[in-house]
Amino acid sequence: MDYGHELEFGAFLTPDAAHLDQLLENAQLADVLGLDLVCLQDHPYAAQQAEMWTLLSVIGARTSAVRLAPNVASLPLRPPVVLAKAAATLDRITGGRVEIGLGAGAFWDGIAAAGGPRRTPKDAVDALIEAIEILRAFWTGGTVRHDGTHYRTVGLRAGPTPAHEIPLWLGAYKPRMLRVTGRLADVWIPSMGYADPPALADMNAVIDEATIAAGRAPESVRRAYNIVGSFGAATGFLQGTPRDWAEQLADLTLTQGMATYILGSDDPRALATFAQEVAPAVRDLVEAERARAATRSEPGGIPGSVAPQGNPPAEPSEPGEGSPRHTGLGVRPTPDPGERLAREQAWAESDRPAFAMPEREYTAHEEATAAHLVDVHDHLRSELTQIRDIVAQVRSGAMGIGSARSAINTMTLRQNNWTLGAYCAAYCRILTGHHTLEDRSIFPHLRRAEPGLAPVIDRLEREHEVIHDLLERLDEALVAMVTADGMPPALAELSGALDLLTDALLSHLSYEERQLLAPLAAHGFG
Template sequence: MDYGHELEFGAFLTPEAAQLDRLLENALLADVLGLDLVCLQDHPYAAKQADMWTLLSVIGARTTTVRLAPNVACLPLRPPVLLAKAAATLDRVTGGRVELGLGTGAFWDGIVAAGGPRRTPKEAVDALIEAIGIIRGFWAGDPLAVDGVHYSAVGLRPGPVPAQQIPIWLGAYKPRMLRVTARLADVWIPSMGYADPPALPALNAAIDAAAVAAGRAPESVRRAYNIFGSFGSASGFLKGTPADWAEQLAELTLAAGMTTYILGSDDPAALATFAQEVAPAVRVLVDAERARRAATPASSPGPAGDSATQGRVPAVRVAPSPRMSVQPTPDDGTRLASERAWEEGDRPAYDMPERGYSAQEEAVAQHLVDVHDHLRQELAQVRGIVEQVRAGALSVGGARSAINTMTMRQNNWTLGAYCAAYCRVLTGHHSLEDRGIFPHLRRAEPGLGPVIERLESEHEVIHDLLERLDEALVGVVTADGSAPTLDELAGSLDVLTDALLSHLAYEERQLLAPLAAHGFG
């Protein structure tokens, strides 16, 4: 059963207290790679794990687009009113990037040791139902009057309201919890090991039947899946090559309805392979089969109606196109600053031998353009904010400098925080290329060496320009007599803009075809 949801991919990271630098680096990597979600488990009683909600808040401040979710929150140790308030606050801070996974509780000895209740299975589900009612009521912003057996919130005036309607996830396996999921949840999130692929169709069918009985459409519940595996030559589910993974996950989408895949891994190489090779390939396979099904009348014979092939994804092999349709972003030569970061006329070029490219190969090339487009959009936002700050300064006039007003100080600190976040994303992207992708392309396409050396040297220059911009931002905020002016700040941003846009266009001209041919490594 394919519910038609868009595909999503995420990372399920371990909040190990002794490896917090690794955790935060992997979260930023997930954002740079274009993954949709970063999830953390929640075991407040575990001495070796740091606090889930504190970490999600830090990750939210350091990332730009990735959504954040407990997977799942330990409800017996997180009262629903406080949980609703924390989720709503983080959702507003991050611009609507929070989702909330809830768990009834499992490790009861640990929960009791931490001051929580010990509940029977029935009590745990009853408490979950009460909690969801309180959480949704809190987010609606109306005064609460819930007096339950396990939780109460009578006369509470809730706030803040979240920036969006936060989706609620539930992990469920047994009949009653499946019915609760069908009735109250937005996302069902089982895990491999508890529900392996052969079990998913029956569990989905139970949710579908319960959803219809509750007056909901089955597709109103998104089907997510916590997955675990390894890349290599072994056989088995999620134990082979990226292409093997892609075919197996596409099959789960088309035959079992799963569309959000969250990889449990703290290995940055595995996360990169998952984001850059598996995810694009799954999308290609699923899109192709969905298009084929849409074009095939239900009564027509063929593979989709053949009982021998029901429940499996047909092998989708798109013939290579005579030329690649993914094109580099044009560079019209427009420059904003008189200063030049480098001489562009001496850049080496590499002529990739002509060949055809499959849809999967083109998806790899398109991913580089997509990442670059995100960086271009972020740069445009930084420029827009700088212009707003400059306009605010010019409007103050008089003897007092606009920078010395509280409004301008706040604007500048906000700008500094935004630019710092953008610089981290950009630096993360370049680090990923320098440490992983470039060595792979050097081995696969030796003639590309001079181009890669030039790209690496330009990364160093861009890093220096980012440092210069950051220094200008700090100088503007300090506002002493020797500090850079807002016009000088804008000038630094112009130099960075010229360099970055030129660099991204050059990189696409030189690397789209090699990446399509050889992948990200």
């Protein structure tokens, strides 16, 4: 049964304490590749594994879009109140990117060795149900009271509340846990090896019955799947080519309703293949079949026919940039607000080169590739808003210079040096040892794919350098505030530096989107 959920793809990374650099690079790679999730297992009693929440926090600071989840948290060693607080805190820090996977417990010898309880199967499930009640009560805010067999809270004042409603995943295999999943969970997350594809139908049926009995619709529980495999010439489930993988996963979505696929791998090449070849192919296959099914279900519908779709009119280009054509591309560049705050200009905008893509239509995957650039830019725009707020607090005396510089230096905007150029550099750095910089860089890739785009890329690279200098100028103005003790000239320099950065950044991001959305949709990131 297809529950109609939007498809998601993620990476399940090993928190190996001996290879933390690789773990963090793979997490950044997942973000750059456009994967939806990064998950970590949680075994606090395992000497070779680093601590899960600490790692998720660092990953959250180094990424901008990917969601974060324990898969699954060791509940017997993580009291639900502390777990709820940790999740809510990280959710606020990352802007609502946290989800929680829970299990009733396993590896009881290790849990007992770490000072945790050794529970019977029944007690483990009972404790899980109590923990879910406490987690959700805590995230709602107010006072939490729970007098249970395994957990007790007496008038706890909960806080902080998370930035969004945190989804709860349950790893479940046995009938009772499957029924609990149907009653209480947002996501079911089984793993290959414990629940292989032939077993999924019967497990789904138990969950569906439980959702209906609880007054919920079966589709209210998303079906996720931890998968493993290898790319090559072998045959078998997830053992062949990327196309083989795509067909097999699309079939699981259409017949068993699995909609989130999380690949267990620490190989950057496998993660890149999964994100760039498997994921878009699965989306295309599922989208096509869902469209056919919808057509067949319409009264008088002709199997295989698709209603024509109109295209919204293309947004006019900025003066001096020609008229780039984005025919058929649904993703639109973010308009330049036009208003300029600073007296000076970072550059002349009238001499920017332009590139016109030939007219064509775009697939859903190509649309998603273009949209990913806008998503990255939207994150940078939001960080600019944060910087303006920080500077306002400095001027009002509500924040010290040191705190302001520290806050700005942790932002993606500052860490990554510059938007697509730095986005590319991070991607290449992550893959060092597997691919050369030239082969994996986005700009060189686009230069090869569209030689006529070279003047635009040259200009974007020069603007990247200017914006880097403007960030340095803002930092120097903040430092100068210390010695000037808030005197008007120092305040004016700080405001001027911030306004010039704002003008340049918003203009640059809009220009980059106008010129690169169509080429990126057509040729990908490389």
